[in-house]
Amino acid sequence: MPAFDPPTRFAPTGAALGEARPGDVLLHGTTAFLAGDAQTTVVEVGSGHRLSVLTPEQSPITRNPAAAGHRPVLIDLSGKPAVVVPYAVEIPASGTVAARQAVELLVIDATDGRLTKTVTVDAKPAEGDFSLVARDHVRVIGGRGSVVVLGIGKQVTVAVDVSTGSTLWRDNDFDASALLGDTVVGLTAPDSGYRRSITGLAVLDGAKRWSALSVANAELAAGGPSFLVAVGQQTDGKRFYTLIKKDGTLVNRTKGEYGAGLRCSYDEAAVTVCAIGNSQPLFALDSTTGDDLWQLPATGRRAPRMTVAWHGAVYGTVNDAAVVLDARTGTDKEVSPGVAPVAVTVHGGLAADPSDGTALVFHPALG
Template identity: 25%
Template sequence: MPLALYKTTAFVATTTQVQAMDTTTGRVTATVTPDRTPVDAGNGWNDTNHADAPLLVTAHGTPTVIAPFVVKQTGTGTQASHTVVEVTGTSADTGKAIWHLTLRLPEWATEDDPEASAIGADNGIAVIRVSTFHHDHAAAYGIDLNGPRQVWSADKFQASAVTDQTVAGALLEDDIGIDQRPAGFDLTTGRSLWQGPRGRSVSTATAGPHRIRIHGRDYTNGDYDRLADPRTGRTLQALPADLASSTCTYDDRSMLICYGMGAASYVVYSLDPSTGKVAWHLPDKQADRIAPEITTAWHGRIYGTTDNGAVALDARTGKDLPSPRVAPLLVDESAGIVLRDSSLLAYPTSG
């Protein structure tokens, strides 16, 4: 979902604005827009499926919401017009814009309609990814949040994971996005740290504070799916074959929850990302337990649904917990956000 939670405020992003919404009342308390005209003018809420979630960070000791917009920079005199990315920094406490930063795009962005996403942040540096819809072109930018200022850029790099002062993703080896290789760059300097074998369908994702998941197809050795050290790219643990097409979510405490279609059925696994070992998995025929469809995981608790309704599981043990009655798509210490009939609903939480 294209939103971030901060205490009792949900920041909802579209391609044209970020709205701050009070989760206790549903009232919109603030709206932030870019200074320039968005390329995709759109229709507000109807555009949420074209925007990724804004990024909640701390800059200058202030909780800040980062959101990038693809906008038109109008030319003046002999200066030509350009498509650029305008990054906004918004106070999470007040909902007011603090700063705007412009990123100049590579030449390919003038011929395609690029999309911009805030990928992640660590140690005061945030990463913005700009890519085409089919991901045949991509570039990444490092932003010093204490400036704010751009400190590095990397063209032909599809950034997708930020952790341990590293940004990982896929290097695009051709002009159509098919030939790729996994790679990691230093978050502060943009310096190359490591590159993996050439292949296709490369994807990386954060898998905890000091881990990334890398999967794809190596032209020499075939498919791979592994947990790795983000600073070196070194394999720490191969993941079970059942997880080849799964999604993994870190519970922001200690466990990595992976779920998706396995070899024979829908499966759910819980792994310790520090070791890569499986703590438990479902379905479990011996215990007569089925695998729930997972919606999210947070602070040791997993949320999902079965034919019996909403469920909650202990992330470490897999044991059933008292039913939460709803299955939130996003949750924090104040609210759980549920999508029902194209409407966002907020339910109070505790803990």
């Protein structure tokens, strides 16, 4: 298959790979991982050939069909690339043992799509039942060696050694957002004044390493290997923005009219691109230093709605028309790319079928 790094033009039509929400997909080389509510499908994108269809051993608990909830995450599992897909599951009653809910992880070889193992984690959300969880049931926050960190419901964090299946630690009052090196960064459960602390825990034992700031109405987003991005409300009621390093240091802290809906995309190279809400600024940061690179809208220019950033390119739409920006400068790189992909490799991009938002199509790269 032709390769372009990064691709900026895509074929208008492509191969239908299967169904999954746009937030529940991963591209790795020429392999796509599509995590649906009941199964994960692994497909070779060039031919459309299904390498495997993998299902949890227990019955998955489905959720709001409009929301993502099984996002595959690529980890380095003791030197080998692996994909971990999380599912909330129902374990039926057996003998005198009552039925219960748990988390099941599919651990997949990223090179051939083969199921390496499944790991069952005895864990429930703080809400008491997965049916009461308003966000993703369970999220893979990240992995370090054989240790995988999970976020469950609104404020439960669990670290699991997937090589042994053992739970290393559990914190029922911590909402993890990212793994920076060997530190899990997130928010503590709200106190009586509805304030939370931005805190770092050790990945191996969950011990508290630092607490950086007490905030309200805060949102954290992973910004790559060096920092998290945070927006929230200070004790004086003013909204703020800051970057959080893995040692708890706050960088570029500023006050402003920052709204809700923070999301960031690390381009897996050198730039982190973030958006706040649908109609507020799109801005880019150097993913090592955190330095500001550019922001849109600007005089005479509109801000696109970002779908993903990858290898120096930002993909998105302006008034439903696809566009590609240069991640370093923010200038238009391609105004007629064909599609706005939600996941990208050198060979092409995955985009939702316009007629069916859960049907995903691989569009080969043309340039």
